[in-house]
Amino acid sequence: MSPSPAPDRHRRRRAPRVGFVSLGCPKALVDSERILTRLRAEGYEVAPSYTSADLVVVNTCGFIDAAVDESLDAIGEALEENGRVIVTGCLGARPERILARHPRVLRVTGPHAYEAVVGAVHEHLPPRTDPFLDLVPAQGVRLTPRHYAYLKIAEGCNNRCSFCIIPALRGRLASRPIGAVLQEAERLVAAGVQELLVISQDTSAYGADLRYAADSWRGAARETRFLDLARALGELGVWVRLHYVYPYPHVDAVLPLMAEGRVLPYLDVPFQHGSPQVLRRMRRPAHAEDTLARIAAWRRACPQLTLRSTFIVGFPGETEAEFEELLAWLEAAQIDRVGCFKYSPVEGAAANALPAHVPAAVQEERYARFMERAAAISRRRLAARVGSRVQVLVDEVAGSVAVGRTAGEAPQIDGVVRVEAAGRLKPGAFATVTIHGADDYDLSARLA
Ligand code: SF4
Numbered sequence: 001m002s003p004s005p006a007p008d009r010h011r012r013r014r015a016p017r018v019g020f021v022s023l024g025c026p027k028a029l030v031d032s033e034r035i036l037t038r039l040r041a042e043g044y045e046v047a048p049s050y051t052s053a054d055l056v057v058v059n060t061c062g063f064i065d066a067a068v069d070e071s072l073d074a075i076g077e078a079l080e081e082n083g084r085v086i087v088t089g090c091l092g093a094r095p096e097r098i099l100a101r102h103p104r105v106l107r108v109t110g111p112h113a114y115e116a117v118v119g120a121v122h123e124h125l126p127p128r129t130d131p132f133l134d135l136v137p138a139q140g141v142r143l144t145p146r147h148y149a150y151l152k153i154a155e156g157c158n159n160r161c162s163f164c165i166i167p168a169l170r171g172r173l174a175s176r177p178i179g180a181v182l183q184e185a186e187r188l189v190a191a192g193v194q195e196l197l198v199i200s201q202d203t204s205a206y207g208a209d210l211r212y213a214a215d216s217w218r219g220a221a222r223e224t225r226f227l228d229l230a231r232a233l234g235e236l237g238v239w240v241r242l243h244y245v246y247p248y249p250h251v252d253a254v255l256p257l258m259a260e261g262r263v264l265p266y267l268d269v270p271f272q273h274g275s276p277q278v279l280r281r282m283r284r285p286a287h288a289e290d291t292l293a294r295i296a297a298w299r300r301a302c303p304q305l306t307l308r309s310t311f312i313v314g315f316p317g318e319t320e321a322e323f324e325e326l327l328a329w330l331e332a333a334q335i336d337r338v339g340c341f342k343y344s345p346v347e348g349a350a351a352n353a354l355p356a357h358v359p360a361a362v363q364e365e366r367y368a369r370f371m372e373r374a375a376a377i378s379r380r381r382l383a384a385r386v387g388s389r390v391q392v393l394v395d396e397v398a399g400s401v402a403v404g405r406t407a408g409e410a411p412q413i414d415g416v417v418r419v420e421a422a423g424r425l426k427p428g429a430f431a432t433v434t435i436h437g438a439d440d441y442d443l444s445a446r447l448a
Helices: 026-039 066-082 095-101 112-126 168-169 178-190 226-236 249-259 276-282 291-301 320-333 360-383
Strands: 017-023 053-060 085-089 148-150 196-199 215-218 220-223 239-242 266-268 304-315 337-342 388-400 401-405 417-420 432-438 444-448
Touching: 017 026, 017 066, 017 178, 026 053, 026 112, 026 148, 026 178, 053 066, 053 112, 066 085, 066 095, 066 112, 066 196, 112 215, 112 444, 148 168, 148 178, 178 196, 178 215, 196 226, 226 239, 226 249, 239 266, 249 291, 276 320, 291 320, 304 320, 304 360, 320 360, 360 432, 388 417, 401 432, 417 432
Parallel strands: 017 053, 053 085, 148 196, 196 239, 266 304, 304 337, 417 444
Antiparallel strands: 215 220, 388 401, 388 432, 401 417, 432 444
8 A cells, every 4th residue: 555645525425445355375365355355235335445545444364463564564564644543454363463563453353353454444434325326235234144245336327316315326337257257256265255145236227337247157158247247246156146236138048047046036125216207206226127027027037025115205206106116116016025115305416406395294194105015025025934944154153043045035134933942053154944923024933
């Protein structure tokens, strides 16, 4: 890293920036990549210089004396140039050695403890969380267990939704070449990840900015496009979950991969509304598509498909009739998993200038009605799963209960499956269970 001009004045509006110094062997490098992947998925930016960083993480090596000296020097340099330093890596196993020379470091964590590093970054440089801006939900901004990881495939967005300022903040769509994404995915799988959560602002647009550039991976030609990516990730032998997919016709082609079990039969599609007029005012991508027909076709192609979506109620100008249209759409679409926000203006968004903002009390009332309808749908759909035998991925174990998810639940945002008498399972393990109970959002099960 090299010195650079001081951070800009608009610090509150921009993403928090983390500088990173990575020393040591390839294993340490994998840890560094995992830390950075996680932080980038949460909206942090990687700073190219000490002075443009809000804090610096130094991933150290302590293998031989020369490496220890190099690490201690690197920590000293980061403290001098930036002042706010978190230390991790092999030398972190000997914190007394670091603290004796550099008592000002914010935190020391040990080798391969990337969860602890990410936790320390959260503590000293909290992530910016905004439900309208962030890909990873606020409740998801905590430590990701080792067995799942977010895979960010692109930055920015070419759409111009009227309630959103992401294109202004993060720029136009900038896809990562498919080879680079797949290499990162391979490294994550090699590090023990069992589930990859593919994220970007508009996953179905992946590669459009690169004109679907040709690349290669595992000796075969691949194009930087949504379908090729899904197909290739499906070769890794882990769960692959697709988030932020828009209902464009080309998405249909991914359903056969789901039906064949290569990619999880799960689609996170931010529909946002069911009224064509509101969608037009929102300037949503694919607002002219017949989404109900598309959903029906998807379910025919892959009957086990779980659909997740988010919605905004009380968008400027939303009439009672338009809201009723949304409820009718939701009933017809039978969306399995639903999140809902009451519209709130974001500084700089075009929707602020729209007439007829909906009063807070009306927003509140519509939110309650919407969630009631969504819960009833969820309850019915979960009840239909009682008696089925399914695979769960265990996220945590508390006493005798293992808490996990099936293909139909994404971590942090959907419900869970509580597996009784399963205290011997470990996080990251797969288990076959029989579902025996369901409530509005969660399932209960026994080991099969
Ligand atoms: S698709 Fe719309 S809401 Fe999503 S980032 Fe792009 S402009 Fe914002």
